[in-house]
Amino acid sequence: MPAQLPKQFTWQKMVNEMDWRFINDGFNSASTNMAIDEAIVQNHLENQIPTVRFYGWKPSAISIGYFQSLEEEVALEKCDEFGVDYVRRITGGGAVFHDLELTYSFVCSEKSGIVSKNIQESYEKIGNSLIKGFDSLGLKAQFVPLNDIVVNGKKISGNAQTRRNKCVLQHGTILLDVDVEKMFSMLKVPDEKLKGKIIEDVKQRVTSVEHEMDWENNFGEITVAGKIDEVVIAMKKGFEDNFGVNLAQGELSKDEKNMAEKIEKERFSSKEWNFKR
Amino acid sequence: MKSIYKVPNGKLLKVFLELNENKISELKLTGDFFAHPEEGIHAIEEELSGKELGGDKNQLTEEINKFIKKKEIEFFGVNAGAITEAIYLAKNGE
Numbered sequence A: 001m002p003a004q005l006p007k008q009f010t011w012q013k014m015v016n017e018m019d020w021r022f023i024n025d026g027f028n029s030a031s032t033n034m035a036i037d038e039a040i041v042q043n044h045l046e047n048q049i050p051t052v053r054f055y056g057w058k059p060s061a062i063s064i065g066y067f068q069s070l071e072e073e074v075a076l077e078k079c080d081e082f083g084v085d086y087v088r089r090i091t092g093g094g095a096v097f098h099d100l101e102l103t104y105s106f107v108c109s110e111k112s113g114i115v116s117k118n119i120q121e122s123y124e125k126i127g128n129s130l131i132k133g134f135d136s137l138g139l140k141a142q143f144v145p146l147n148d149i150v151v152n153g154k155k156i157s158g159n160a161q162t163r164r165n166k167c168v169l170q171h172g173t174i175l176l177d178v179d180v181e182k183m184f185s186m187l188k189v190p191d192e193k194l195k196g197k198i199i200e201d202v203k204q205r206v207t208s209v210e211h212e213m214d215w216e217n218n219f220g221e222i223t224v225a226g227k228i229d230e231v232v233i234a235m236k237k238g239f240e241d242n243f244g245v246n247l248a249q250g251e252l253s254k255d256e257k258n259m260a261e262k263i264e265k266e267r268f269s270s271k272e273w274n275f276k277r
Numbered sequence B: 001m002k003s004i005y006k007v008p009n010g011k012l013l014k015v016f017l018e019l020n021e022n023k024i025s026e027l028k029l030t031g032d033f034f035a036h037p038e039e040g041i042h043a044i045e046e047e048l049s050g051k052e053l054g055g056d057k058n059q060l061t062e063e064i065n066k067f068i069k070k071k072e073i074e075f076f077g078v079n080a081g082a083i084t085e086a087i088y089l090a091k092n093g094e
Helices: A011-016 A030-043 A076-082 A119-136 A180-186 A192-205 A215-219 A224-243 A254-268 B039-048 B057-070 B080-092
Strands: A020-028 A051-057 A061-064 A085-088 A096-098 A101-109 A141-144 A148-151 A154-164 A167-175 A247-249 B002-006 B012-020 B023-031 B034-036 B074-076
Touching: A020 A030, A020 A224, A030 A051, A030 A061, A030 A085, A030 A101, A030 A154, A030 A167, A030 A254, A051 A224, A076 A085, A076 A180, A096 A180, A101 A119, A101 A224, A119 A141, A119 A148, A119 A154, A119 A167, A119 A224, A119 B074, A141 A154, A154 A192, A154 B034, A180 A192, A215 A224, A224 A247, B002 B080, B012 B080, B023 B039, B023 B080, B034 B039, B039 B057, B057 B080
Parallel strands: A020 A051, A020 A247, A061 A085
Antiparallel strands: A051 A101, A061 A096, A101 A167, A141 A148, A148 A154, A154 A167, B002 B012, B012 B023, B034 B074
16 A cells, blocks of 8 residues: 555556546436535545546536536526436536536546646646547547547537646546537527527537447447447546556445535535526 | 627636726626636635726736736636626626
8 A cells, every 4th residue: 555655656656556446337417426526526535546437417417617607508497398407517617418428537636646737738638538538439539729629620528627625626528429409409699699500500510429430330230328338448448548557447435425415415406506606 | 797708719708797986896707717726716706896997907907817826726718818808898898
């Protein structure tokens, strides 16, 4: 364990010699997902191994960035009509419709040196995991500042980061498929008259794994669940190759679970938090 | 008063502003930008409360820059100059 290692061992070396924790979490509600990400970062100790978590959203949900106004960005009555949840994230960034997507979160301590203190560099470093993941799927992806990943020049992943408890938390989307019309029926735009044009514009600028992949040629006949599994396998490998580690299946600790329950109730399920701006 | 300002090479900043005799009585900085720690944005809103909005934009930018340095707030996708621009845009109803 860390205490027994010689003093000259760097944090980087200690971490790289270990397996990182991998949590393949399945589907959760918006408030549960955000509470788990926060519980992981708040419980993370300085010398602890990083965590990579994959998850989905059930029901589908819109998350807004920390600084956005829920009522300004989201047509709440439309969300209710579609049974779509909404939540404010602890990370900045924009509104996201989490529907047909795989979401990841990554937590490491700042002191570990695994990612740069520089925000832009750290987005790129973590984003390289996804680029390697897309590469496994046969897709050539690129990082585009500030915080996007594109395939064929179109956005396929958006990412958001916060730093708390002397740790980095980054979470982001991997779009499996996208329904731009449905998304914009629930997202407000500054000028409703321009909505049609904005939708067309977004359709040109956003893509998805489903749109880019030639599944049949690569995998033969494949079910939707099979496709999701392939993306999970590819992205897990992407993180492993990018950081030179092994992701070992793990689970939340008791403390993390307890904290997640508490902050889900007190923060992410509360009107006070979700409507605070 | 309200403004929407696209930060050059950055994110979208939406400002809600109330003035009382040309002094900021309420300010809300919203948008898809990032700030670390996030609570720093509340602190900036509070710091600017009561500030008179004269003709000198540079002075406001300098004050914001001084404050974020003191409080160790790191912006990403936004900057002090953009906040100033958005505030004056809201004030002037441009």
